[in-house]
Amino acid sequence: xxxxRYRVAxxxxxxxxxxxxxxxxxGSTRDxxxxxxxxxxxxxxxxxxxxxxxxxxxxxxxxxxYTAGELDLLGQRAQRVRDFLPGAADWPLDKAIDAFDExxxxxxxxxxxxxxxxxxxxxxxxxxxxxxxxxxGETDYQTRKMRGLGLLDERLVMLASGDLPAAKPDLRAFQxxxxxxxxxxxxxxxxxxxxxxxxxxGSAANLTVCQLCRDGAPPVTEIWVRSLDExxx
Numbered sequence: 143x144x145x146x147r148y149r150v151a152x153x154x155x156x157x158x159x160x161x162x163x164x165x166x167x168x169g170s171t172r173d174x175x176x177x178x179x180x181x182x183x184x185x186x187x188x189x190x191x192x193x194x195x196x197x198x199x200x201x202x203x204x205x206x207x208y209t210a211g212e213l214d215l216l217g218q219r220a221q222r223v224r225d226f227l228p229g230a231a232d233w234p235l236d237k238a239i240d241a242f243d244e245x246x247x248x249x250x251x252x253x254x255x256x257x258x259x260x261x262x263x264x265x266x267x268x269x270x271x272x273x274x275x276x277x278x279g280e281t282d283y284q285t286r287k288m289r290g291l292g293l294l295d296e297r298l299v300m301l302a303s304g305d306l307p308a309a310k311p312d313l314r315a316f317q318x319x320x321x322x323x324x325x326x327x328x329x330x331x332x333x334x335x336x337x338x339x340x341x342x343x344g345s346a347a348n349l350t351v352c353q354l355c356r357d358g359a360p361p362v363t364e365i366w367v368r369s370l371d372e373x374x375x
Contacts, residue, residue: 146374147367148352150269156325157266157375158301158316158344160334161277161284164354164370165259166291173198175249187228200225209278209309209339255291256356262370267297269375272323276315276332278339280304299323310336311343320349333373337362 150157162168173194180186180193188196200222208218220238224230227241266273277284281302288294301319303309310316320327327348334340335354341363344351352373353366367373 147372148365149374150271150331151350154271154329154331154350156272156274156320156323156330158274158276158319158330158332158334158349159263159266160332160336160340160354161275161279161287163335163356164333164340165255165263165275165293166287167254167256169198171252171254172201172249174252175245178248179245197222197226205278209303209312211308215280215304250287250290253287253290255293256370258370259291260293262373263293263295263298265373265375267295271375272299272325273297274299274301274319274323276301276310276319276334278303278309310339311346313343313347316344316347316349320347333370335359 159165176194176197177190180188180190186193204218204221204225207213207221208215213221216235216239219242220233220235223238223241224233230238230241233241263273275284275288275298279302281300281304284302285294285300288298288300299322301322303315306315306318308314316327316332320330323330331350331352332340332344333352333354334344335356337353341351341353345363351363351365353361353363354370355361355366355368
């Protein structure tokens with residue numbers, strides 16, 4: 143590996159990695175799953191790319207409502223389906239979730255990590271620091287995803303919002319994660335791609351933050367990298 147763009151300070155004793163779009167190639171996998179899903183609907187009204195963009199818009203909207211505590215995990219999944227499929231606005235929860243699970247099965251069959259993910263996790267662990275996965279979602283599901291990605295390691299601590307007082311970017315999520323890892327926010331590093339949930343949230347909670355700006359995404363913070371390979375532990 144070439145000289146790192148960012149070297150983690152010795153004062154940092156705990157490293158948190160975001161999961162989706164940081165370790166897991168979530169966006170492209172999701173988009174491919176949506177395109178495959180709608181290809182099975184007769185007379186579907188949107189192009190494959192339009193379908194993927196529409197689903198992403200609904201995901202952003204309804205997941206934000208979930209992280210704000212306005213509805214539960216199943217509720218936000220059902221609302222995405224109701225808004226996405228024609229004639230589904232009044233579907234009961236079980237019918238909407240059945241449709242969501244059809245899409246999820248396609249998505250899960252194509253889980254893949256970014257090429258730089260495993261090596262970054264192993265470098266962080268080899269540095270002697272405590273390493274956690276700080277992600278929004280449910281612990282069992284996110285653990286299963288890590289296993290499916292081939293990234294599960296018994297030394298990693300899963301810190302999913304379902305078992306925390308709040309979801310990112312709420313500062314309580316970061317505070318609770320630090321407490322679980324027996325550290326203080328001032329001695330912890332948050333690595334993630336999302337400018338709001340990972341970077342603004344982590345910064346507000348007084349963690350050091352490093353934004354992962356893949357594919358030319360603009361940085362919003364002083365410490366940023368284009369690849370996890372650019373981080374030296």
